[in-house]
Amino acid sequence: MRRLLWPVVVLVLLLALNIFFTPSFFSIQVRDGHLYGSLIDILRFGAPLILVSLGMTLVIATGGIDLSVGSVVAISGALACLQISQDAGLFTAVATALGLCLVLGAWNGLLVATVGIQPIIATLILMVAGRGLAQLITDGQIITVNNPAYKVIGGGYWLTVPFGILIVIAVLAITAFLTRRLALGMLIESVGGNAEASRLAGIRARGIIIMVYAFAALCAGVAGLMISSNVSSADGNNAGLWIELDAILAVVIGGTSLSGGRFSLSGTVLGALIIQTLTTTIYSIGVPPETTLLFKALVVTAVCLIQSPTFRAKAFRRRGRPASQSPAPEEKVRVTA
Amino acid sequence: MTAPAPVLTMSGIGKRFPGVTALDGVDLRLLPGEVHALMGENGAGKSTLIKVLTGVHPADAGTIVLDGRNVVFGSPLEAQQAGISTVYQEVNLCANLSVAENILLGREPRRQGRISWRRMRARASELLARLDIKLDVSAPLSTYSLAIQQMVAIARAVDIDARVLILDEPTSSLDADEVGQLFRVMRRLKEEGIAILFVSHFLDQIYEISDRMTILRNGRLVGEYLTRELPQVELVAKMIGQELAALERLHGEHKTFDRPLVEARELSRAGAIEPFNLTIHEGEVVGLAGLLGSGRTEIARLLFGADHPGGGELAVGGTPVSLRTPRAAMARRIAFCSENRKQDGLIPDLTVRENIVLALQATRGWTRPVPREQQDDLVGRYVKALRISPPDPEIPVRNLSGGNQQKVLLARWLILEPRLLILDEPTRGIDVGAKTEIQRLVAELSDGGMAVLFISAELEEVLRLSHKVEVLRDRRLVAELPNDETLTTDVLMETIASGGRVS
Numbered sequence: 001m002r003r004l005l006w007p008v009v010v011l012v013l014l015l016a017l018n019i020f021f022t023p024s025f026f027s028i029q030v031r032d033g034h035l036y037g038s039l040i041d042i043l044r045f046g047a048p049l050i051l052v053s054l055g056m057t058l059v060i061a062t063g064g065i066d067l068s069v070g071s072v073v074a075i076s077g078a079l080a081c082l083q084i085s086q087d088a089g090l091f092t093a094v095a096t097a098l099g100l101c102l103v104l105g106a107w108n109g110l111l112v113a114t115v116g117i118q119p120i121i122a123t124l125i126l127m128v129a130g131r132g133l134a135q136l137i138t139d140g141q142i143i144t145v146n147n148p149a150y151k152v153i154g155g156g157y158w159l160t161v162p163f164g165i166l167i168v169i170a171v172l173a174i175t176a177f178l179t180r181r182l183a184l185g186m187l188i189e190s191v192g193g194n195a196e197a198s199r200l201a202g203i204r205a206r207g208i209i210i211m212v213y214a215f216a217a218l219c220a221g222v223a224g225l226m227i228s229s230n231v232s233s234a235d236g237n238n239a240g241l242w243i244e245l246d247a248i249l250a251v252v253i254g255g256t257s258l259s260g261g262r263f264s265l266s267g268t269v270l271g272a273l274i275i276q277t278l279t280t281t282i283y284s285i286g287v288p289p290e291t292t293l294l295f296k297a298l299v300v301t302a303v304c305l306i307q308s309p310t311f312r313a314k315a316f317r318r319r320g321r322p323a324s325q326s327p328a329p330e331e332k333v334r335v336t337a
Numbered sequence: 338m339t340a341p342a343p344v345l346t347m348s349g350i351g352k353r354f355p356g357v358t359a360l361d362g363v364d365l366r367l368l369p370g371e372v373h374a375l376m377g378e379n380g381a382g383k384s385t386l387i388k389v390l391t392g393v394h395p396a397d398a399g400t401i402v403l404d405g406r407n408v409v410f411g412s413p414l415e416a417q418q419a420g421i422s423t424v425y426q427e428v429n430l431c432a433n434l435s436v437a438e439n440i441l442l443g444r445e446p447r448r449q450g451r452i453s454w455r456r457m458r459a460r461a462s463e464l465l466a467r468l469d470i471k472l473d474v475s476a477p478l479s480t481y482s483l484a485i486q487q488m489v490a491i492a493r494a495v496d497i498d499a500r501v502l503i504l505d506e507p508t509s510s511l512d513a514d515e516v517g518q519l520f521r522v523m524r525r526l527k528e529e530g531i532a533i534l535f536v537s538h539f540l541d542q543i544y545e546i547s548d549r550m551t552i553l554r555n556g557r558l559v560g561e562y563l564t565r566e567l568p569q570v571e572l573v574a575k576m577i578g579q580e581l582a583a584l585e586r587l588h589g590e591h592k593t594f595d596r597p598l599v600e601a602r603e604l605s606r607a608g609a610i611e612p613f614n615l616t617i618h619e620g621e622v623v624g625l626a627g628l629l630g631s632g633r634t635e636i637a638r639l640l641f642g643a644d645h646p647g648g649g650e651l652a653v654g655g656t657p658v659s660l661r662t663p664r665a666a667m668a669r670r671i672a673f674c675s676e677n678r679k680q681d682g683l684i685p686d687l688t689v690r691e692n693i694v695l696a697l698q699a700t701r702g703w704t705r706p707v708p709r710e711q712q713d714d715l716v717g718r719y720v721k722a723l724r725i726s727p728p729d730p731e732i733p734v735r736n737l738s739g740g741n742q743q744k745v746l747l748a749r750w751l752i753l754e755p756r757l758l759i760l761d762e763p764t765r766g767i768d769v770g771a772k773t774e775i776q777r778l779v780a781e782l783s784d785g786g787m788a789v790l791f792i793s794a795e796l797e798e799v800l801r802l803s804h805k806v807e808v809l810r811d812r813r814l815v816a817e818l819p820n821d822e823t824l825t826t827d828v829l830m831e832t833i834a835s836g837g838r839v840s
Contacts, residue, residue: 183698183706186691193684200643200681201749202667202699261686 007253007270014277015039021285034157038280040165046276047164048073048223050269052243053250054175055216057268060251062212063192063260064112064119068104069220069247071130073240076101076221077228078137084145093150098221104130105217109210123213127244134236144233154230164226171219176265185263188212192260242293246275344369344404344500344532345390345421351398352385359385362399363558365551367501367532372523374543374564375536377553378576378629378794383536386553387503391423392416404500422494423503430490432479437461439478440493464492468522484515488522495526502526503534508542512608520546538630539811540569540834552576569834573628577796577830594618594804597655598788599640599671599757604649609635612649613814615807617757617790622783624803624820625792626829631809633792634676637759640790641673642666654756667700672750676761676792678739682746685735689725690716692734693748700753719748724774740771747775751782758782759790764798776802796826808832 018025028037052069059066076097083093111122156163179185190198191205198205228234253274254267282292343366352360360382367373377383388394392410401408410416430439437458446456461474470488478486487507494502508516535547552559552575559575596619605612610632617623625633638644642660651658653669660666675681683692693716694707716730723744734745764772779802783789793799799806808816815836818824
């Protein structure tokens, strides 16, 4: 796959960079019956982002975008923790939290597909309102829970592997099955590639769009459970803050165009891993963490600009348009990512 | 004849785009105080000529003389400053601003750097009064009808001391009264000595308002004529191009059709097509003839459920139906190959295979994928049968040529084995070889019992394939002609031109 070449190169470069600062970076050991090492940490801490990005990939493939996933992360964690703190069973807590997420996602989808509100606005509503809802659930406090079973979701291990990684693998497998084994992927790409032509080909775009937003919210919900379980508490204010930005970035780095159409699940996973590795790298080489957000924002901007044909045409015309130069700037940006 | 000196003379205009010659040696002259119609079918080069004149595209060859001076416009703004104003089909004003603001946007009367609203309103009313229009100029533009908005656009255009006013299909979304209103304004401007270039697909309007016309065909000049001296039938012939080659009818023996498949009774849609009756029988090829904008595509879209009818009834196989979506039409085995394959047909990013199985997959829903072997089998069969080239089903469809893209679209519908196949301009813009193949395929399909509604701007093609021909003009179905020995392209053109009144 040629379009996965750059994400792979970037990821390898970032990992290689760490060797200079942390010689033991690539070592993986088994301690106390758990896998342990920097690479495992990247996967473990990157798991929520990968989940959110998978949902975001499908939304973006339909030509939409979902800004509300961060709020959904907070709502899901808050509702689950609230229920557990009120002595509800683990299953009930998880099921109600994910159920609410599905409803919220379907609401986004309805606004986009039936009412015709632009996706960025439609999901902005829930992005803002959702934070409020999460705080309402937690009553403005941080709910702390002490439930070993709940702790497993984000912080536990199974057969030495962190449980979060197993969840990601399962969700990835299900998504891949739905989109690539069944025909969902083709229909999503068709709706995102040309909505009117899809309608005239008899595709029920409305149902597909609602389903995709619901799926994105579900993924965000699972990520929210993972995050709150890992720290055994729910913070309506800060859980999943800005994760939508990272997820969009992951999707774009993974080679799915923001204008919709073709999408790549493996590209998205790579993109999310790149971002997590970038964060880890910034910590390990001692860059102050407050610059990471700024840095990521710069990368998003650069990637979007490079995707724009108008920008490319303008940038290269000014340079006297030698054709051989065209790959150069792309290379630069991708490497800095 | 002593005509006044032209305000504007374009001569020998040539324009090439990669792979196409859009204009080749075209002349156009506009006389003061005249309405000049620019005529031609789709792709004849009308809009390219207007774009060259208004500085959107630079010309590759030829000269433009305005008031005796050679001019070259680098941008629409330069053209406007030189006195050439354009009002486009889609009104490009700001609906949220007031009428006065729209008219004087960018040229607001100022006092000490601040906008003088009072003088602005006065000036705007004055300009509208010049066109015999009275409006509350401080009301938002959106409170007025499309026709009034068009007048406001014209008022804005002529305020810039216009010498030449270009009206590009201004009437396409207006009703009869509004057209009358527009024409009064045009006559008024004419009296003031402004040269008007008018583009419309409605022949009646052309004959009502224009003094002179220039006809283009395939990027070449056919000629300049005085409207009153050119009978309508000759105009149609000149626009379409009269090819008197012997017609080879693809259907051999005369067949009778007695099993109606689709019956439309007084079906209509406001602003698109007047009520019409149409019966399509099994195995019958029905041709739709008419100029662009005469309602050909509109009929097709109604029969496919792509648009909702405003009135009338539709029956498929004897049962009354209401086709609310394309999906509903597909369930009754009606297929529609749209005219604009880029916009309404193909998904450019997807592969040839995916594009071909798309409609079949849509009917099955996403949970029941078409098995890969079946896909490969179907796609392979149609790639071979339609000679789609390159014969690799895994390349993105956007990499194919126009003719092959058309075949992909055709294959998408053929694998559904429809009972009625609607083909809207299936042969436009494709080479002769592919054209003949598609025509032959249509004949074969109808021999196999499939009904076909065939829409084409090429009358010869319609005649060659159809069992009967429906003639459209100005959004009305004006005649139904059985395709026998007496029917020729001349008769068809006559019918289009006369609107079926003489026959």
